[in-house]
Amino acid sequence: MKAIEISRHGGPEVLQMCERPKPVAGPHEVVIRVGAAGVNRPDVQQRKGLYPAPPGASDIPGLDTAGVIVKVGEAVRRWKEGDRVCALSAGGGYAEFCAVPESQVMPVPHGLGMAEAASLPEVxxxxxxxxxxxxxxxxxxxxxxxxxxxxxxxxxxxxxxxxxxxxxxxxxxxxxxxxxxxxxxxxxxxxxxxxxxxxxxxxxxxxxxxxxxxxxxxxxxxxxxxxxxxxxxxxxxxxxxxxxxxxxxxxxxxxxxxxxxxAQIRRRDPVFKGKIASELVSQVWPQLAAGTIKTHIQNKFPLSQAASAHAILDANEQVGKIVLVVDPGIE
Known part of the structure; x- marks a missing residue:
């Protein structure tokens, strides 16, 4: 699969397109074919060498993903292949496929597209x-x-x-x-x-x-x-x-x-994150579907232009969210 890796610590230019093996779903994980990925401050800190990925997590940056489930682990019961979802991962979002624990996966709020859904989880x-x-x-x-x-x-x-x-x-x-x-x-x-x-x-x-x-x-x-x-x-x-x-x-x-x-959520376990996900889906997702709570996307970039997305955050010019469009065919 195509992915963005951090070739060395430094400025946005260190983000480079690469080829990586597709992730495999663990027993309690799903693999998402990524339509869009959110860009967040932790990604910038990781790029600079100030915020390494947790042990066992992918070194590929990206904590927000939205897309379609293409594989479920043998113990997964709440999700199935073909479900439109967004998720909070511990890394790996800047890629065509991303594996995420099932408890951290949420449905795409009704009426939202993949770019909007990818802007939600981390924030x-x-x-x-x-x-x-x-x-x-x-x-x-x-x-x-x-x-x-x-x-x-x-x-x-x-x-x-x-x-x-x-x-x-x-x-x-x-x-x-x-x-x-x-x-x-x-x-x-x-x-x-x-x-x-x-x-x-x-x-x-x-x-x-x-x-x-x-x-x-x-x-x-x-x-x-x-x-x-x-x-x-x-x-x-x-x-x-x-x-x-x-x-x-x-x-x-x-x-x-x-x-x-x-508070730091990234290093917490899937049970901890699952409790937050459950409360968001029950209390915030209906507001997003109704339009009483909204997301604001400032810019969208193709995955290959991840460096341009990071440059906006480095310049402190961000308003709302920046999103990488990984597969425009997924909606």
């Missing part, structure tokens, strides 16, 4: 696990999202607004990105390049504070975020793009009953 798994499972976002609470036009940010904003009627605040780096935030569930978008974002948030929430903060920046942001949290507030870290270390006042956690969590 919705991440958003749901963090704001709903770890963050315990309750009805009409206030959520702050750092990076409102990332794929995860746009997913989190819509989940919070549609399923919890939350007040959603978000940061973004341009006026255009702020406008896009507001189109996808954000009540107030703050341009972090125009003044101090923490002061702007404080002016909006006052002494009540923010109930839940979803952050991929960490480092110097954390100290500011802790001070913004409400009594019982939850700070959810999903990455540390600004640095590995933060200076925080731990006494605040005791005084105000705060919670700090970190």
């Amino acid at each position: 919705y798994f991440t958003a749901w696990h963090n704001i709903m499972q770890l963050g315990r976002l309750d009805f009409r609470e206030t959520l702050l999202i750092q990076g409102g036009t990332s794929g995860v940010g746009m997913a989190a904003a819509q989940i919070a607004k549609v399923l919890r009627q939350a007040r959603v605040l978000a940061t973004a780096g341009t006026s255009e990105k702020c406008a896009m935030c507001r189109r996808f569930g954000v009540d107030i978008a703050i341009n972090y390049r125009e003044g101090e974002w923490a002061d702007a948030v404080r002016n909006l929430v006052g002494d009540a504070g923010v109930d839940v903060i979803l952050d991929s920046q960490a480092a110097d942001y954390v100290e500011k975020e802790v001070e913004l949290l409400a009594m019982g507030g939850r700070l959810l870290l999903i990455a540390n793009h600004r640095g590995d270390y933060s200076n925080i006042r731990t006494r605040a956690f005791v005084q105000r009953s705060l919670t700090l969590t970190g």
